[in-house]
Amino acid sequence: MDTFAIEGGRPxxxxxxxxxxxxxxxxxxxxxxxxxxxxxxxxxxxxxxxxVMLKILTALGARTKHADGSVDLDTTSVSVSHVPDDLMGQMxxxxxxxxxxxxxxGEVTISRPGGCxxxxxxxxxxxAGLTALGAKIEEAEGYITFRADQLYGxxxxxxxxxxxxxxxxxxxxxxxKGTTRICNAAREPEIVDLQNFLNAMGARIxxxxxxxxEINGVTRLRPVSYRIIPDRIVAGTHLxxxxxxxxxxxxxxxxxxxxxxxxxxxxxCGVEIKTYHDIMEVKSTGNPLAYERIITSPFPGFPTxxxxxxMVFLAQATGTSVIKETIFEGRxxxxxxxxxxxxxxxxxxxxAIIRGxxxxxxxxxxxxxxxxxxxxxxxxxxxxxxxxxxxxHHIDRGYERLELQLQQLGARISRVSI
Ligand code: UD1
Numbered sequence: 001m002d003t004f005a006i007e008g009g010r011p012x013x014x015x016x017x018x019x020x021x022x023x024x025x026x027x028x029x030x031x032x033x034x035x036x037x038x039x040x041x042x043x044x045x046x047x048x049x050x051x052v053m054l055k056i057l058t059a060l061g062a063r064t065k066h067a068d069g070s071v072d073l074d075t076t077s078v079s080v081s082h083v084p085d086d087l088m089g090q091m092x093x094x095x096x097x098x099x100x101x102x103x104x105x106g107e108v109t110i111s112r113p114g115g116c117x118x119x120x121x122x123x124x125x126x127x128a129g130l131t132a133l134g135a136k137i138e139e140a141e142g143y144i145t146f147r148a149d150q151l152y153g154x155x156x157x158x159x160x161x162x163x164x165x166x167x168x169x170x171x172x173x174x175x176x177k178g179t180t181r182i183c184n185a186a187r188e189p190e191i192v193d194l195q196n197f198l199n200a201m202g203a204r205i206x207x208x209x210x211x212x213x214e215i216n217g218v219t220r221l222r223p224v225s226y227r228i229i230p231d232r233i234v235a236g237t238h239l240x241x242x243x244x245x246x247x248x249x250x251x252x253x254x255x256x257x258x259x260x261x262x263x264x265x266x267x268x269c270g271v272e273i274k275t276y277h278d279i280m281e282v283k284s285t286g287n288p289l290a291y292e293r294i295i296t297s298p299f300p301g302f303p304t305x306x307x308x309x310x311m312v313f314l315a316q317a318t319g320t321s322v323i324k325e326t327i328f329e330g331r332x333x334x335x336x337x338x339x340x341x342x343x344x345x346x347x348x349x350x351x352a353i354i355r356g357x358x359x360x361x362x363x364x365x366x367x368x369x370x371x372x373x374x375x376x377x378x379x380x381x382x383x384x385x386x387x388x389x390x391x392x393h394h395i396d397r398g399y400e401r402l403e404l405q406l407q408q409l410g411a412r413i414s415r416v417s418i
Contacts, residue, residue, distance in 0.1 A: 006380030012247030153178030290319030
């Protein structure tokens with residue numbers, strides 16, 4: 001099992017190209033089975049979740065190859081409608097296969113999805129959306145089977161703008177008869193990327209990025225070549241890493257508009273940020289100022305996936321900050337570990353109250369999930385002495401060799417196999 005060993009107290013410097021977005025690549029890879037033929041998808045990061053998705057596509061009958069950030073994918077022979085249980089259990093995003101397999105084969109069987117343990121992570125909105133399009137759903141002995149000879153467009157209102165449910169419904173609806181309207185749709189940039197990918201394949205979708213998405217069904221889609229957008233959460237993690245390490249770096253392959261909420265908070269706390277096209281320069285100006293109250297919320301609000309990393313940054317601030325987590329109820333698991341490093345954080349009713357300014361000291365801590373793990377690495381960069389982060393397989397699910405990225409920026413971090 002691998003761990004990270006981090007020697008803190010070294011400001012980050014230099015330049016780094018941001019990896020492609022995991023959360024855009026996963027639904028796009030799933031959506032490829034909507035057409036038969038040869039796809040080339042670029043900027044696909046080498047991550048555990050992507051590996052699992054490619055294994056699932058292979059088990060369904062596709063031919064896949066992932067090398068140097070490009071996926072070469074032939075979906076001509078997809079014919080299996082049962083997503084293998086062991087793979088389904090490894091990643092929540094396997095639920096993305098439901099919509100496209102149903103649309104292509106008329107039937108799909110999945111087991112209940114796995115993934116990060118950050119809350120209840122229900123799938124009721126996925127099930128309700130696919131039912132509204134005409135799928136018959138049977139659930140027995142832990143398996144869910146969806147069947148529909150033909151899907152039909154309809155109006156679907158989401159009681160919460162779920163990212164995954166919006167994407168699943170879009171993928172099922174592209175080959176449905178008639179028009180589907182998703183109201184209160186999620187507005188995340190990854191949904192716009194999925195729309196662009198599907199439209200390149202011949203779909204007729206508009207409205208992604210707003211709260212109403214309209215999908216006019218077509219009868220056939222074609223394979224394409226496509227480049228995935230940059231990962232805004234990885235970019236945001238590095239931005240905050242500069243804040244905690246008191247560094248000065250340049251990030252390339254950035255879409256600044258995807259990071260507006262974070263940039264606003266970081267600037268208010270005193271971090272200097274300049275953007276030019278797809279480049280961002282980030283410079284710490286010393287200890288950050290506290291930020292009175294941040295509430296995680298769906299895009300364009302502050303992303304839950306940067307909440308843990310922001311908490312480490314605010315633990316360095318002068319003054320008290322509050323973060324309210326509204327998306328996932330189990331997302332404060334990093335708090336105890338940060339407290340063991342010396343941070344003063346108190347959690348009450350879904351809010352964390354962070355009294356900034358305590359010096360962090362290196363110790364052994366454990367990553368409980370992907371973003372909590374990234375936050376502990378940031379804490380290690382800020383701490384005096386050596387921090388050891390265990391259970392880093394969680395971090396490997398979202399960051400492509402995080403230790404190499406940070407080494408490139410001058411951090412003293414190494415992967416230790418034990
Ligand atoms: C996606 C991202 C994840 C991010 C999250 C919120 C991917 C692969 N993952 O996850 O990194 O943290 O968006 O920005 O893109 N919910 C229901 N019923 C459902 C579906 C969701 O109640 O059927 C609830 C969830 O329990 C959660 C909230 O909605 O409390 C947000 O979930 P959702 O937006 O669906 O997140 P994911 O798509 O799972």
